Amino acid sequence: MPSYTAPLRDMRFVMFELLDAMTELKTLPAHADLDIDTIDAVLEEGARFASQVAFPLNGIGDVEGCTFHGDGVVTTPKGFKEAYAQFVEAGWPSLSCSPDFGGQGLPVLLNNRLYEMLNSANQAWLMYAGLSHSAYECLMTFGTDEQKRVYLTKLVSGQWTGTMCLTEAHCGTDLGLLKTRADDNGDGSYALTGTKIFISAGEHDVSENILHLVLGRLPGAPAGVKGISLFLVPKFLPDANGDVGARNTIRAGSIEHKMGIHGNATCVMNLDAAKGWLIGEPNKGLAAMFVMMNSARLGVGMQSLGIAETAYQNALAYARDRLQGRSATGAKQPEKPADSIMVHPDVRRMLLTCKAYTEGGRAITTWAAQLTDRHLYHPDAKVRAEADELIAFVTPIIKAFITDNAFETNNLALQVFGGHGYIREWGVEQYVRDARINMIYEGTNGIQALDLLGRKVLHDQGARLRLFGGIVKAFVEEQADKPEMREFVGPLVALGEEVSKLSTELAMKAMTDADEIGAASVPYLRVVGHLVYAWLWARMARVALDKLDSGDDFYKAKLATARFYYAKLLPETAFQLQAARAGAKSLMELDAALF
């Protein structure tokens, strides 16, 4: 019963009108020849695959789930394997990968929109392919030539898929505690022994081989995070031709029964002297894994953005059709037994919240993709480095702010459906359950907030924050003499000043009490997330104002959504600023035994 139509118009708006992506791509030698028709064609084909192949399997995957057959064998829901084969056949995994390894070399910008659509269609299914790209990035950076030769082309084609094996039963956030042991086989390989849990797509039947990226400890390695190394442990060892060879001794021990993403197998993985090879340097595994992790964190933001878009679309369709009650200002459809619930201000509040957060999420993730292309391909090293700093700054925001906003969006979408929202067949309750994991995995949202405030802002004395502030300032100065922009520029400037003051205050407080960072970090992330969205929404309003007379109603909607965002959502910062400033005392004074 639910449906999904890719929001191509809004994607084009963000890429070409808001971010002027074509102009920038021309400055990147790798993409200078790319034309807009190619991008459009790829997007349309991706939209078709998402809505026609992946989306129809979403509800099936939820109901059927995965099956553990014992002896390490896991099968996926009906249709998943075939859809993955079509995905590989069409070349989607290779879209933005390097041509050196069989990739199509298209911009990350484009791949990012493809992943939004695929996540809108079916997060659980996409997760079989999702970590392959992160594994690809990790091997591109740290793999030996031999590793690249044997494994990268298979990851790029999608023939083989990747996983991240970090968590153990006693350690998730605190990886320093991990125990998996890697003994030297004396032939350049290692024998890994241990048990990993919560391994997404750890075992399945969609690809012919699975490449596990596993954190473990070498004999005699230092305790804690400084003794962690990263290993590549394939399910099947490659034979002399690089094809699937002998079965390795890494096996699924069971799969989890979860709140959602039932279509994806979350596995306990037992390693019994499984053969693996070091990726990067010994004891530097965490740094190598963080290349994969940062990519995955951006990916998690995309998961929630995708699902939220589908939730919004379906709630909107329901609201338009559902006749219930009359407008408080008099019947709007007097010929019908009742008005559409679109007449009720609070239904509109819910839908506009979904719309403003989803379109804001599309803008920030597209911007991050643009920054990634700039970081990868810009000829000027300084520009590349600056892009990298900005990506580091927005990564925790994309991971946490989007997944939190999407959870609100999915819940509001469910609420718009009334009682029907609670019933499985309408689909929306699945979105609430599926997207709930996104606030947890790849670093909980609490960890993201610590990353933003502690590592990304305070650790470099606010340099990254000032870098972003400079971009906002340039925009504000450009708009300073435009009366039609005052309603946006005023609050944006005020919030920017508050963030700057708050950051300084927290830096001072943290000098006398390290707990002040953790006490403020979550509200701080909400405030900074809103600053980025407020900047993007002001820019979107600017574009819309310029084209308001074009006759295209799209710009009317964009401007109205910007105004709604500023009127009804941005004021959350008044709350979060107070909460961020309220300090650690009320959190820390109560003895843990007295809770």
Add this chain to the structure above:
Amino acid sequence: MPSYTAPLRDMRFVMFELLDAMTELKTLPAHADLDIDTIDAVLEEGARFASQVAFPLNGIGDVEGCTFHGDGVVTTPKGFKEAYAQFVEAGWPSLSCSPDFGGQGLPVLLNNRLYEMLNSANQAWLMYAGLSHSAYECLMTFGTDEQKRVYLTKLVSGQWTGTMCLTEAHCGTDLGLLKTRADDNGDGSYALTGTKIFISAGEHDVSENILHLVLGRLPGAPAGVKGISLFLVPKFLPDANGDVGARNTIRAGSIEHKMGIHGNATCVMNLDAAKGWLIGEPNKGLAAMFVMMNSARLGVGMQSLGIAETAYQNALAYARDRLQGRSATGAKQPEKPADSIMVHPDVRRMLLTCKAYTEGGRAITTWAAQLTDRHLYHPDAKVRAEADELIAFVTPIIKAFITDNAFETNNLALQVFGGHGYIREWGVEQYVRDARINMIYEGTNGIQALDLLGRKVLHDQGARLRLFGGIVKAFVEEQADKPEMREFVGPLVALGEEVSKLSTELAMKAMTDADEIGAASVPYLRVVGHLVYAWLWARMARVALDKLDSGDDFYKAKLATARFYYAKLLPETAFQLQAARAGAKSLMELDAALF
């Protein structure tokens, strides 16, 4: 794996220390002889039943769900029927019912705490009994002597259970659209024909008979809500002795597959000339149903309060046990591989949010129960009437504010568990799913907000709000010269003034644009909910301050939680006040077609 221990200490605190319930009960002739030992004994026995009988079935009910066997037969999960038999055997259904019909005549205050515990244990199971009490209240008010004689004792004993049959596929909120037809049989009974959906406990095997309270239309009744009548339609018609007789033609057509409360059967009910009797006057069915509905709304608040308490308890236990990372201010358990996550400020923020909202919810619902006893039993008619006004005022707050806060609580509890929170066996993800319905049924939370602002505040020109304001004022004046209370009294007074100003502003705005009410109602309810909680938390702080030197650490925890509430949660009002004042324009200006 999850566990539940009834919070008897906090219940006693709220009843006897905060609300001085024993003193008040002495002034009510019906309860003047009740002693505290009886209350304690009942609470302890109730706690035992909840944790030992109902709670162990909660996870089973979720996994197994109900089964529809065709031909209107529905069975409940393993153990549900037996637990219900024990519940009836122990006399729990009759606790606060009238002795005239076999009830024990104990205070609502006590029944209310019993229901908190039972909801903490197993909402889905309790719902088989839950609406019986609402049906009891409706029949007590509107039933004929004959109806009372035949049905009330069976409801009181729990031998028969009740349902509310309101919703039809095309109408939920807008009951004026309902179509179920009631034809006059000419013998004082009616033949009801139609289809009802979303009927909780509409069919099951736990009780020997089910009394359906059904909204329908008499022939020639006016259109809309003025043509709705209420009927009593039993599953089995009572025979001459009042025992179960012939099967009536009201049958379950199917059961819904839902996000949660799997253990409760949500039924489509088909009425095929089912025999029923009018309750109250023709065409005045909605007023009669509202007696039941208001009772049910208070009950829904109890459902979410109960589940949130269990979610909090389990998250707290997990956080105490889970060793992960080190305190930012230096290791607190250096002898262990890591510190308990209780050292992290953000984990404490999550747990204290759960604690403050749950204990606040316990205070407001216990106060409402005290008001109900006052309304039912106080010798002075003016006092009774005033209590009734206050109940009307807090009902939408208890329904919406508690269920929203509990959803946040359940989600934060899940988040405290990290990845384990997403896994079924830990139990907490079920609480998120189960309690999600509470924000929807018995009038969505959006409808509650309209009820509060439109009907409860603006409709009587703020009289009820001033009545409550007078209570707050009296407390504030009492505390005015107490420096130790300044941190609470200051913000409480400020918020009271804001609510008063905001209410006046909205009344003015609504005169020129009726949509201003729906545009402000949801944030308005959040603000007024916080005003009530701020008053209760200030009072709780007062009691705690007075007993801080008693040597009982309970008061330290209470005071710390009050301070946390004022520092970290109450500031939400800064956001919601802005949102409430931001008006209807940004919601209404966009054409529905352009969303």
